[in-house]
Amino acid sequence: MEKTRVCVIINPVSGTESKKNIPEEVASAFDQTQFDVIIRITGYPGHATEIAKQAVKNRFAYVLTVGGDGTVNEVAKALVNTDTVLGIIPFGSGNGLARDLRISIDSEKAIQTILEGNVRTIDYGSANGHIFFCTCGVGFDAFISDKFAEEKKRGPLGYVRNIVEGVVEFRSEEYEITHDGGTLNERAFLLTCANASQYGNEVYIAPGADMEDGKMNVSILKPLNPNEIPQTTLQLFTRNIDKNSKMISLLTSNLIIRRKKPGILHVDGEPVNTEKDIEVKIFHKGLKVLAPKQVEEKPLKERENIFTAITRWINV
Structure with missing residues (x-):
């Protein structure tokens, strides 16, 4: 045999x-x-x-x-x-x-x-030829991925610290966004294409994302005022970012992002330099992966230590 x-x-x-x-x-x-x-x-x-x-x-x-x-x-x-x-x-x-x-x-x-x-067959995405399985994006999350790549010590605290410190130096950009339903122009703090619901570290940018629906959840967060940063950060960790008043959410299979100049794109958290125009596609059920049958939501109380850490960094 x-x-x-x-x-x-x-x-x-x-x-x-x-x-x-x-x-x-x-x-x-x-x-x-x-x-x-x-x-x-x-x-x-x-x-x-x-x-x-x-x-x-x-x-x-x-x-x-x-x-x-x-x-x-x-x-x-x-x-x-x-x-x-x-x-x-x-x-x-x-x-x-x-x-x-x-x-x-x-x-x-x-x-x-x-x-x-147990084998599940999930979707995957491509952004200008760069394959991703969780998220890709431009704006603040790409900026943070570039900073985070230089961290010697990683983890939730390092991620939160980079968010808090990065807000000071980051500048939002204008984007033309073409999706299955039309085109819109927005100045955005971040623009994320999500196949999965989170970046990692339980940071949820698209709580409703489904890796088996053949679609990407596009999260467009408009520029934030400094006093909106703490609440927005907490919403990312508590799966409530879609309730933010500055958030625009789209569901699409294809997306074209046009910006004024080339720059950083993050692909599953890894920064890459790419052209000013970015074409993002989702490929339905293209990867077989061993994963649990039951998808059970993690109890909120198990993430209380993360909330404490966030609050500590915000108050520093």
Whole structure:
């Protein structure tokens, strides 16, 4: 009987936790009479994509990624529109896709989800050819992703600190936005195209987003006054940003963003330089991923520590 082939791709530098026990933990979890597990360690940016492409070529059934959102993106974009299934063991600072799929950030529980074998087929997006699975965008979130990329220590507090500090120096831009229903012109603080509901770190920019509906939720937040920043920040963490009076929400399959000059675009939290015009598309059910069957909302009380942290940073 031929064994099921599993490739495990580990990014040794993502996140803040050590991964030295992960190879043994993953390998021992699989029944060696049924599975052939190989483990690969990434050595440079883009290496995970190369390994994943080779795994697809060699007809591996599963490719498991151990790392953060950047590593997940590198691996997943090599698996789109193939029969190879993605598994995620989150070890990043944000873990946006894992959190939205309700994959535990505890490695033992994440491995258990993989072993349960439930496959969901989700959408993915493309912005000027850059593939994303959670969000892409321009404006303040792209500005923050550029700053956050330089952080030595990541996590919710670093993210909130960059938000608070970045507001002072950031300047909103004018955008022409063409979607399935027409065109509008807006000066925006941020413009986010969301396949998933959050950026990561439980920061929800599009609470109603559904990764299996063939659409993107576009969140256009108009310029904010300084006194509106604390409430807006809390709304991002409490899934209430869509109730903000400065928010315009669109649901579309295609989007063209026109701005006055080239600049930063973030793709799943990673900053990239791109042209002044950006074409964003959603591709329906293009990625197979191992994830829990039940999608249960996380109790609000479990996020109280984050609220406390936000309040502390806002009051500094």
